Amino acid sequence: MSSLSTSASPAPATNALVSRHQLRWWELLPWLLAVAYFFMFPTYLGFGTEILIMVLFAISLDMALGYAGIITLGHAAFFGAGAYTVGMLAHHGIWNEPLSSLLAAAVVAAMLGFVSGLVLLRTVGLTFLMLTLCFMLLLEESANLAQEFTGGFDGLTGITIPPLFGLFEFNPLFPTTQYLYALAILFLCFLFARMVVYSPFGQSLTGIRENTLRMHAVGAPVRMRLVLCYTMSAALAGIAGGLWAQANAYVNLSTLSLDRAATVLIILVLGGYGRLYGAVIGAITYLVLAHYLSKAYPTAWQLGLGLLLVGIALFARGGILGIGEALVQRFRPSTQRTPTPS
Amino acid sequence: MGYARWGAFGLLALVVLALLVTDPDALLGGVAAGMVLFIVSVGLSVTMGLMGFANLAHGAFAMLGGYIVVLSMRNLGVGFIPALGIAFLLTAMISMVFERLLYSRLYRAGELDQVLFTIGIIFVFMATLTLVVGPESQPIPLPDALRGQFDLGFLQYRTYSVFLIVVGIAIAFGLWLGFERTRFGAQIRAAVDNRRMAEALGINIDRLFALTFGFGSGMAALGGGLGAEFLGLDPNYALKYLVIFLIVVAVGGLGKITGVFYAALLIGVLDFLLKKHVPQGGTVFVYALAILLLLWRPNGLFGKSA
Numbered sequence: 143m144s145s146l147s148t149s150a151s152p153a154p155a156t157n158a159l160v161s162r163h164q165l166r167w168w169e170l171l172p173w174l175l176a177v178a179y180f181f182m183f184p185t186y187l188g189f190g191t192e193i194l195i196m197v198l199f200a201i202s203l204d205m206a207l208g209y210a211g212i213i214t215l216g217h218a219a220f221f222g223a224g225a226y227t228v229g230m231l232a233h234h235g236i237w238n239e240p241l242s243s244l245l246a247a248a249v250v251a252a253m254l255g256f257v258s259g260l261v262l263l264r265t266v267g268l269t270f271l272m273l274t275l276c277f278m279l280l281l282e283e284s285a286n287l288a289q290e291f292t293g294g295f296d297g298l299t300g301i302t303i304p305p306l307f308g309l310f311e312f313n314p315l316f317p318t319t320q321y322l323y324a325l326a327i328l329f330l331c332f333l334f335a336r337m338v339v340y341s342p343f344g345q346s347l348t349g350i351r352e353n354t355l356r357m358h359a360v361g362a363p364v365r366m367r368l369v370l371c372y373t374m375s376a377a378l379a380g381i382a383g384g385l386w387a388q389a390n391a392y393v394n395l396s397t398l399s400l401d402r403a404a405t406v407l408i409i410l411v412l413g414g415y416g417r418l419y420g421a422v423i424g425a426i427t428y429l430v431l432a433h434y435l436s437k438a439y440p441t442a443w444q445l446g447l448g449l450l451l452v453g454i455a456l457f458a459r460g461g462i463l464g465i466g467e468a469l470v471q472r473f474r475p476s477t478q479r480t481p482t483p484s
Numbered sequence: 485m486g487y488a489r490w491g492a493f494g495l496l497a498l499v500v501l502a503l504l505v506t507d508p509d510a511l512l513g514g515v516a517a518g519m520v521l522f523i524v525s526v527g528l529s530v531t532m533g534l535m536g537f538a539n540l541a542h543g544a545f546a547m548l549g550g551y552i553v554v555l556s557m558r559n560l561g562v563g564f565i566p567a568l569g570i571a572f573l574l575t576a577m578i579s580m581v582f583e584r585l586l587y588s589r590l591y592r593a594g595e596l597d598q599v600l601f602t603i604g605i606i607f608v609f610m611a612t613l614t615l616v617v618g619p620e621s622q623p624i625p626l627p628d629a630l631r632g633q634f635d636l637g638f639l640q641y642r643t644y645s646v647f648l649i650v651v652g653i654a655i656a657f658g659l660w661l662g663f664e665r666t667r668f669g670a671q672i673r674a675a676v677d678n679r680r681m682a683e684a685l686g687i688n689i690d691r692l693f694a695l696t697f698g699f700g701s702g703m704a705a706l707g708g709g710l711g712a713e714f715l716g717l718d719p720n721y722a723l724k725y726l727v728i729f730l731i732v733v734a735v736g737g738l739g740k741i742t743g744v745f746y747a748a749l750l751i752g753v754l755d756f757l758l759k760k761h762v763p764q765g766g767t768v769f770v771y772a773l774a775i776l777l778l779l780w781r782p783n784g785l786f787g788k789s790a
Contacts, residue, residue, distance in 0.1 A: 213596050265782045267595060268538055272734045273778055275727060280771040287768065400723075404603060411600055441619075445611035451604025455597045456589060 163340035172422045176325055180318075187321040191389045193429050194324040195382050200410045200421030201335050202378030207407075208416030209339050210371045211351030212263070215403055216274030219258075219281050220251040220376040222398030224383030227251070229393030230291055232301045240306050244327065244384045251380020252373050259372035263365060275400070282398040297394025301387065312388065320389045327385060331378050336418060338374060347371050351416075408447070411454055414461030423462050492746060492785050499753065508639055510757050516645035517714065518752020519652025524707030524725075525732040526659060526744050527700020533676045533739020534696055535591060538598040541605035542704055543729055544722040549575045549705020550712040551613060554622045564627050568709045572702040579701030580694050587697065588690070606726070610719045621718035624709075644713060651710065655703075656745050663741050672696055676739040728755075731774045736784050743786025 179190050199221055206212040224247035231246060232238035262273045285292045292298065303312045305319075312319050338344050350357045350364055357364050387393045396402060405428075413424025435443040458465055503511040528542040552571040556562045562570065582605070590598050626644065634643040663669040671692055674682040683689050708721075715725065728751070736747030751770065758769050777785060 207596070213594075213599070215599070261779060265778065268532065268738070269734060269778055269782045271538065271595065271599070272730055273775060276731070276771045276775045276778075279727060280768060280775065283768040283771065400727075407600070408603075411596070415596075441611050441614045444607050445615070448604045448607025448609075448611060451600050451607065452586070453604075455593070455601035455604065456586070459593075459597060 169419075172419065173329065180321060180325075184318070187317045188389075189429075189433065191317055191320045191324050193425055194321070194328050195385050195389065196406065196409060196425040196429060197422050198324075198328045198331055198385065199379055199382035199406050200413070200425050201332060201418060202375045202382060203406050203410050204415055204418060204421050205335055205339065205378065206372055206375035207410065208418075208420070209344060209351065210347040210368055212368060212372060212375075213271060214274040215271050215400075215407070216276075216278030217375075217379055217406060218398055218400070218403035219274070219278040220255055220379035221383035221386070221402060221406075222278075222281060222285070222395075223251045223254050223376075224248065224380030225387040225393045225397040226285060226292060226383075227380070228384040228387040229298045229301055232303065232387075233293075233298045234291075238301075238303055240303055240312070240323070240388055243303075243388070244381055247380045247384030247387075248377040249380075251383070252377035255376020255379075256369065256373040259369040259376070263368050263372065278398060278400070278403060282395055285398055286395060293393075295395060297392055299392040301391045301393070303388050303391065312391070317389065324385050324389060327381065331381060332418075335378065339418065343367070343370075408451065410461075412450070412461050414463030417460075417463050420461055420463045427462065492750075496746065496750060503753070503757075507757075509641070510760050511753065512641050512645055512649070514753030514756030515749060516648040516652075516752075517711075517756055518749040519648050519656075520707050520711035520715070521728065521732050521752050522652060522707075522745050522748035523655055523710060524704050525729050525736070525748055526741060527703040528729060529733045529736060529738055529740065529744045530672065530676075531697050531700045532733060533737075534672060535587075535693055537587065537591065538595050539587075539602050540599060540726060540730070541602040541609070541722070542701070543726045544606045544609040545575055545579055545701040546704040546708035546711075546725075546729075547613070547717070547719075547721040548578070548609060548708070549702075550624075550708035550717045550721065551617060551622065552705065553709035554624050554712065554717060555617070557625055564630070568706055571705040571709050575705035576698040576702030580698035583694050583697040588693070591693075606722045609722055614719045617719075619719060621716055622712075624712040624717065626713060648710060655706075656741075659741055668695075673739075728770075731770070734784055735774060735777050737786040738784065740784070740786045743784055747785060 176190075176194070180187070183190065199217075202220070203214075203217050206214060206217070224244075227247040227250040228243045230236075231243055237243060237246070258274075258277055262270060262277065265273060286294055288294070305311045306323055339347070346357065346362050346367055349362065350367060354364060383397055386397065409424040409428045410421055411424070412428055413422065414420030432443070435446070454461060460467065500511065524543070524546045527545075528539060531537060531539055531542075549571040552574055553564075553567045556567045556570050557564065586601070586605075590601055630644045630647055632643055633640045634646045636646070663672065671682065671687050674685070675687060675689060675692055679689065708717075715721070732744060732748050732751055735751065736744035754773070755767075755770055758767075762769075
């Protein structure tokens with residue numbers, strides 16, 4: 143203790159811990175880029191909105207998977223729950239004000255996350271993986287069956303969303319409102335996620351990820367923390383789903399599919415999980431590549447994606463950001479290592 | 485342990501009896517489907533139990549096997565049974581190469597890396613088959629002897645389903661004998677129970693892993709070939725049936741041959757019945773059942789109790 147308080151320069155480890163939550167200059171870059179995109183590519187704002195939504199979805203997964211180490215294959219369950227909440231409320235004429243609809247989507251997804259987390263998080267490993275998968279497919283099949291409410295296989299099309307604040311029209315053809323709206327929501331959600339993962343609560347999640355047994359031993363309420371984290375993650379995923387429904391003005395079964403769950407997982411590990419910004423880099427890289435390749439060369443795209451996944455799993459567990467960090471470490475050997483997920 | 489097993493037995497016996505009286509058609513169809521599920525999933529169960537590897541790509545080896553059967557029958561003019569043998573051997577060899585070169589690097593890695601890696605393998609298999617063979621679905625040219633109806637005495641039934649049931653029971657019995665009564669089987673069981681101890685006793689774990697993985701994938705290939713008649717065969721096979729194979733293994737318990745057998749029969753019959761009688765919502769019940777079963781017994785109906 144005394145060495146900490148008396149020495150003129152605190153130990154590097156202390157320094158790193160005290161300053162780890164501080165904003166760095168490069169954290170501004172993604173937001174500047176997003177604003178620049180708005181002015182540079184006015185005809186591609188629909189695509190930009192899609193990227194923003196996937197970033198938010200990937201961040202929600204990062205909270206659970208990257209920070210708490212909850213390995214789930216069924217995260218689209220919450221995305222779809224949010225999307226269907228917004229879609230069904232609007233389609234059946236109950237409620238369609240955009241912001242409060244998103245709040246409803248978050249609440250519904252959070253409730254699903256809380257209940258399923260409470261029950262499913264009793265298991266670990268392969269069983270948990272299977273259960274999340276089954277839970278998502280169960281929701282998908284239910285949405286397929288409940289045709290009256292969800293539109294079944296065809297989904298709900300032509301959802302009408304009133305103007306934001308009564309002023310800004312949502313327009314699927316010229317989605318300027320959608321883009322800025324999604325960007326603002328993403329920004330708020332990002333601040334929330336950043337605050338959570340750098341809080342003492344977030345620290346304890348990292349502790350659980352690194353060594354569950356030890357966290358039990360020091361008396362942390364491991365399961366409740368995991369459930370809480372899962373719930374918050376589900377809420378963010380629900381907001382992403384709700385945004386998706388509002389931006390596209392329709393909802394269909396694809397929001398709940400294994401395809402979407404796998405895509406968000408791929409995006410997150412491609413960018414690098416447990417880093418928050420990995421979601422940003424991953425979503426941009428994946429969606430831009432997919433946009434140009436998946437339609438023109440579907441088979442080659444699939445082959446490349448497969449090889450990429452195999453390569454990441456074998457050689458680059460940290461994704462793109464992990465590679466970047468390794469390069470930075472190599473050229474600046476004196477910098478303090480930050481803990482990264484194994 | 486005991487009471488879950490007997491409970492499941494009792495349930496199964498009741499269902500079987502009720503069906504034999506009311507709907508023997510659906511029972512036989514479901515049992516035949518269950519046999520295919522068993523043949524495909526048993527390898528997955530053993531490799532997952534033995535190596536602790538979340539191998540989502542198991543269905544990809546089943547798909548590869550199905551393609552080898554169809555292509556060798558169509559292009560080389562081989563009969564159905566020899567084609568199954570070729571599929572078994574080829575797939576086993578290919579998968580052993582995969583195991584030695586790639587899978588073995590990830591045994592100590594986390595589940596996430598294993599999941600990503602095997603999803604990647606699925607994509608690679610799907611894309612390769614699309615490029616080499618084509619995206620269309622491949623019908624399997626069954627020999628005439630296996631087509632048509634078979635007279636069971638009390639009812640007429642599709643010959644192929646009867647064939648599947650007979651083959652499935654023979655394979656299950658053979659596997660059980662091999663697992664319980666041979667030295668190799670004992671080595672696998674020892675390694676499933678306690679890998680370090682088995683290694684310390686001088687069992688060559690690397691060799692055991694490679695052989696088991698090859699054998700399991702070969703079984704998957706056999707199942708892929710046998711099931712192609714009603715599961716279909718196209719490049720999406722590996723993703724389409726991934727979940728059902730995983731459910732069978734999870735419900736049956738990792739590394740338990742008898743467990744997988746009963747789980748496959750249970751799910752095969754249930755799925756068949758529900759699709760027949762509740763066509764609009766059959767799969768919901770299978771997922772719900774799987775969730776409930778796994779919550780009740782996280783290690784599967786026949787796995788070690790938690």
